[in-house]
Amino acid sequence: MPEIMPKPxxxxxxxxxxxxxxxxxxxxxxxxxxxxxxxxxxWIVEDSFAxxxxxxxxxxxxYTVAFRRWRKQLLKTKTWSEIKQFKHLIGQNHYDxxxxxxxxxxxxxxxxxxxxIKHGYDKQSIREPIASKCYDKTYAISYQQHAVSRNRTLxxxxxxxxxxxxxxDYGIQATVDSNKTPSKPFVIALHGTSRESKLWPTEHWxxxxxxxxxxxxxxxxxxxNTAELTRAEEIAQSLENAVVLPKxxxxxxxxxxxxxxxxxxxxxxxxxxxxxxxxxxxxxxTDTNPALTGVVGSHAPAxxxxxxxxxxxxxxxxxxxxxxxxxxxxx
Numbered sequence: 001m002p003e004i005m006p007k008p009x010x011x012x013x014x015x016x017x018x019x020x021x022x023x024x025x026x027x028x029x030x031x032x033x034x035x036x037x038x039x040x041x042x043w044i045v046e047d048s049f050a051x052x053x054x055x056x057x058x059x060x061x062x063y064t065v066a067f068r069r070w071r072k073q074l075l076k077t078k079t080w081s082e083i084k085q086f087k088h089l090i091g092q093n094h095y096d097x098x099x100x101x102x103x104x105x106x107x108x109x110x111x112x113x114x115x116x117i118k119h120g121y122d123k124q125s126i127r128e129p130i131a132s133k134c135y136d137k138t139y140a141i142s143y144q145q146h147a148v149s150r151n152r153t154l155x156x157x158x159x160x161x162x163x164x165x166x167x168x169d170y171g172i173q174a175t176v177d178s179n180k181t182p183s184k185p186f187v188i189a190l191h192g193t194s195r196e197s198k199l200w201p202t203e204h205w206x207x208x209x210x211x212x213x214x215x216x217x218x219x220x221x222x223x224x225n226t227a228e229l230t231r232a233e234e235i236a237q238s239l240e241n242a243v244v245l246p247k248x249x250x251x252x253x254x255x256x257x258x259x260x261x262x263x264x265x266x267x268x269x270x271x272x273x274x275x276x277x278x279x280x281x282x283x284x285x286t287d288t289n290p291a292l293t294g295v296v297g298s299h300a301p302a303x304x305x306x307x308x309x310x311x312x313x314x315x316x317x318x319x320x321x322x323x324x325x326x327x328x329x330x331x
Contacts, residue, residue: 008038010093011159014100014111015151016065017046019250019269020293022053023276024147025101027168028155029058035161042093044110051250052273055172063090067106090114099158100135101151103127108134119158148296169298170276174254181259182243186218187321188257188274189242190265191235192228197287198267200311202234207314208264209239217261220245222253222270262321271295275302280324286311300324 011032015025022045032039040060043053047064054062065086073079095116100107103121108131111118122138123129132138139157141150148168156163191205209219219242221232229244236242245256254273257263263274263281267288275281275295283295285306294304301324305312 008040009036009097010095010116011039011041012093012095012098012114012116013041013043013155014098014107014114015102016044016067016107016110017049017102019049019052020272021102021147022049023170023269023272024293024296025151026052026056026170026172026276027148028099028101028151029056030169030171031152031155031164032159033058034164035159042095044090049250051254052172055174055251055254056170057173058171065110087113097158099155100131101154103131105131107131111135119154121154143292146291146296147293167298168296170278172254172276174251174258174277176255176259177252180252180255182218182220182256184218185216185261186220186243186259187212188220188222188260188263188265188279189235190263190268190270190274191221191231192223192225192270193266193268195287198285200266200284200286202231204311204314204317205235206238208317209235209242211314211318213239213241217241218243220256220260222248222256262324264317264321275300282317282320282324284312284317 015022029041032041042061043059044063044065045053047066050062050064053059070079090113095114098111098114098116098118100111100120103126105128112134118135119137120132120135122140123132125141126132139154141153153163189205193199212219221235221242222245223229223232232244236244257274257279258277260279263279265271266284271281271283272295275297278298278300280300281295281302283304285304287308289307290304295302303320305316
């Protein structure tokens with residue numbers, strides 16, 4: 001008789017937002033498949049960030065929620081219809097393990113909707129302690145670990161394998177559109193972020209752009225809102241080698257970033273995306289501590305500069321850019 005293959009383990013990852021947090025969770029997928037190669041892994045994510053898990057070829061199904069929009073439209077019939085539809089959709093599956101790597105009440109409530117053993121952080125290890133009451137099994141995981149390590153450790157403990165100590169493998173692949181490939185070598189300048197206090201001064205970006213021109217490199221400037229467009233245009237007006245990109249979604253930006261010589265960005269999810277795509281990345285911090293949430297590379301260099309109240313200079317960025325360019329040439 002033919003050998004009967006065991007039914008593959010079904011796992012659901014709950015990590016809804018934000019962009020950087022979703023990217024920090026990606027290495028969990030390859031970690032799981034290294035131990036359970038036939039595991040079927042689904043993911044629940046905020047609809048605006050669905051492009052990220054969709055870039056991973058080993059994720060079976062991506063389910064979306066719209067908490068950010070639902071919160072603002074609680075009185076609308078459409079909101080409750082969408083919530084009901086999501087509950088029905090997720091309730092049709094049974095999972096061996098449901099792992100909430102978010103650790104918020106909203107993600108814990110989503111976790112409760114799924115069928116399967118629920119795993120999450122214990123009340124001492126979680127941002128919103130009440131959320132830990134929603135899990136069947138909880139785990140103590142130090143806050144002193146980087147977010148990537150916390151995610152990987154939680155998945156390992158939930159699925160009974162040793163927490164990995166190797167470099168993370170984000171596993172995502174961007175599709176390159178040959179019709180949108182920039183004609184010259186370029187550095188992508190990820191200047192936009194969620195808080196004004198995290199910005200790098202505009203004159204610093206201009207100084208960086210002038211130095212890149214001497215290296216025959218263009219500077220590409222993406223944007224996602226009016227303020228970012230205004231800043232991008234201000235930077236570009238002072239440079240001969242700067243290009244303001246058309247407004248792009250995450251998948252389109254991933255394609256462009258994947259073709260860059262390097263990425264230089266502030267504390268933004270796009271800097272983490274560049275590192276996840278194995279692009280040499282320099283992340284600039286001015287109002288946050290990168291020790292726990294800075295960029296973490298896999299095969300390409302990833303450098304974190306600055307800290308709370310510290311603004312890296314243009315010269316510092318250029319020095320590190322030269323170092324990672326040398327590394328890229330060697331490898």
